Structures are given as structure tokens and as C-alpha cells.
Amino acid sequence: MRPPAFRSSPSNPSLGEIQTVPERIKDMPYAPAIRVEAPGDLLFISGATPSPLYHKHPHELSEHTHPIGIADQTRLAMENIKTILDHEGLTWTDVVKVTKYLTDMRDMDGMVAVLAGYFGDWTPASTTVCVNQLSTPGARVELDMIAVYPKRK
Numbered sequence: 279m280r281p282p283a284f285r286s287s288p289s290n291p292s293l294g295e296i297q298t299v300p301e302r303i304k305d306m307p308y309a310p311a312i313r314v315e316a317p318g319d320l321l322f323i324s325g326a327t328p329s330p331l332y333h334k335h336p337h338e339l340s341e342h343t344h345p346i347g348i349a350d351q352t353r354l355a356m357e358n359i360k361t362i363l364d365h366e367g368l369t370w371t372d373v374v375k376v377t378k379y380l381t382d383m384r385d386m387d388g389m390v391a392v393l394a395g396y397f398g399d400w401t402p403a404s405t406t407v408c409v410n411q412l413s414t415p416g417a418r419v420e421l422d423m424i425a426v427y428p429k430r431k
Contacts, residue, residue: 283313287371287400290428295401307390308404312374314426323362325379325422328354329414331361342414348385352392355421360396368425371400375424378406382418389419 283294284303296311297303328344328351344351363369376393380386386406402423412420 280313284309289369289371290426292429293372293374293426303401307394307401308376309401310403312403314374319427321362321366321368321425321427323359323423323425325377325420326355326358327351327412327414327417327420329417331358337414339415342416344414344416344418346416348388348418349392351417351419352389352421355419356392356396359421359423363425366425366427368427370397372425372428373397373400373402373423374426376402376404377422378404379409379412379420380406380418381409381411383408385418 284297284300285295287293287295292315294313294315295309296313297306298310329342333341345354363372378386378389380389383406412418
């Protein structure tokens with residue numbers, strides 16, 4: 279028998295946040311694990327940067343002018359992802375996994391603060407990786423996500 283999840287997603291009851299030490303939840307900007315019960319369909323969201331979601335390939339650098347600050351760059355990346363979630367009828371609380379790529383780990387707190395503004399108290403599983411550079415000059419953050427569609431009733 280599995281223990282109950284700490285809490286379920288308000289938009290998708292088949293998603294359960296796992297917290298092994300619930301009294302320490304305020305110390306964590308992410309869940310140690312997310313359980314997907316009787317999974318629905320999965321949505322894999324490609325990496326989003328502060329660049330426009332649709333841009334030319336090969337890149338034309340004029341399409342990739344980024345703000346300097348990590349908060350503004352993170353906001354642009356999240357808005358790109360939001361267009362995909364909205365298109366698919368999903369919300370931030372349907373996201374179960376976030377992979378965050380930063381070019382400077384000192385940007386983590388600023389990025390996490392912006393993410394919290396979108397996710398609220400929902401904390402998907404998360405990984406942060408520091409990379410040498412991203413796809414366009416000046417990009418400091420890239421985010422990819424996995425979301426789960428709620429089961430149809």
C-alpha cells in the first residue's frame with residue numbers, strides 16, 4: 279500500500295506531490311517527487327528561452343534580443359511555455375517536471391522567484407543544470423517541462 283500524497287494538484291487529482299518531510303516544505307522551491315496515478319496523456323514541452331517561441335532557423339540574431347536581467351528573461355521563457363499550456367487547456371498545476379538550464383548558478387534565486395509567481399504553491403519535480411551557453415547569445419535561462427493531461431471523465 280502506498281502512502282497518500284502530501285497534496286494533489288488542484289487542476290489534476292491524478293498528480294500527487296510527494297513530501298517526505300512535510301514540515302520543511304517552506305524550505306523547498308520544488309517537490310522531491312511527483313507521483314502520476316493512472317496517468318493521462320503526457321505533454322513534453324521543448325526548451326523555452328527568452329527568445330520568441332517561433333523564430334527563424336538558422337537564427338537571425340535580430341529576433342533574439344534579450345533583456346539582461348534573469349527575472350525578465352525567466353518571465354519571457356515562462357510566457358512562451360504558458361502559450362503552449364493555454365493552447366492545450368492545461369495549467370501550471372498540471373506540470374510535473376521542470377528542467378532549468380542556467381548559464382550562471384548565481385541566477386538561481388532570481389529565476390526561482392519568478393517561477394514561484396507562476397506555480398504558486400505547486401512545486402513540480404525539478405532539476406537545475408549549469409551550462410556554458412544556450413542557443414542564442416545573451417540567453418541566460420532555458421526551461422523545459424513535462425505536463426500531464428487530467429483524465430477524462
